[in-house]
Amino acid sequence: MSLAQIPPLPPECLEVLNHVWDYLDGQLNDETTERLRAHIAECRQCFEYKTFQENFCDAVHSLAERPGASPGLRARVLDSLRHEGFAG
C-alpha cells in the first residue's frame, strides 16, 4: 500500500502526531497532557486528527457488544465444574 508523506509540521503538531494515542489512553503526565490539550483546542488539523483517532478507538471498543457464551457452553462449563465437585 502506498501511503502519503506527512508534510513538515510545527513542533506542537508533531507532538500531537507522535503522542495522540498516549494522550487518548491517558498515558501522559499532567504537564504534557495539558500542553497537548491546549494545542488541540486551537489547531483545527490536530483537533480533527485527534477526533479521528478517538472515533477509531470508540468504534473498536463498540465491538465489545458482541454476543457472549451460548447457553450450551454455559451448561457445559457448569457440568464440568460439577464433575469437579462444584456445588453451585
Place this chain on the structure above:
Amino acid sequence: MTPPPADHPSSQSPDAAFEREALPWLDDVYRFALSLTRDASDADDVVQETFLRAYRSWHTYTPGSDCRRWLFTICRNVFLRSLERERPTVDLEDAERDVVGAGRVYVTMLQEGYGDLLSQVDVLPAIERAVHELPEPFRSAMILVDIEDQPYEAAAEILGVPIGTIRSRLFRGRRLVQERLLAHAQDAGLARRNPKENE
C-alpha cells in the same frame, strides 16, 4: 457488560464465592477466548478449561480483587498451551514508527476522500474483520485494551509482558487495522467526499 457485585463476605463458601465472582464473567471470557482462537468450537474448549482451572485454583484467588483480569490471565495461558507455542516478541522501538505510520494512513485517507470513513454504516464489520485478522501478539493487546477496556497495567499482567510491550503491540495493531480500513475503502469503492480538501 455488568460487573458482578464487589462485596465478598469471608463467611461465604468457596463454591458460592466462585459462583458469585467468577461465573458472571463467562461471556467476557468467551469473547476473549473467541478473539484468541478465532474459532467458536476452539473458544468453547478454551473457556471450559479456563473455568476448570480457575475452580481448581480458586484458593489462590484474592477475594475482592479483579476476577475478570484473573480469568483472562488463565484463559490466555490455556490458549497458549493449546497452541504449544512460545510467545512472539516485538521490537519495542517500533511504537513511534507505528504512530507516525497511522498519521500517514490518516493523511492518505484525507487525500483520497475517505476522511469520514469511520462514520460510514458498513465500517464496523470491516473493523471487526481487521482486528480478528491481526496476527498475534497485536490482536491480544488490542482486544484487551481497546475492546475489553483493560488498562495497560492489567493487559501487561494478563499477557505477562512489560507495559511498554503492551504499548508497542497496541500501537502496531491500531496502525495495521487502520491500514486495512483504508484498503477496504479503496477496494470497496466507498463513497468519497471532496478528495484532497484537507491537503
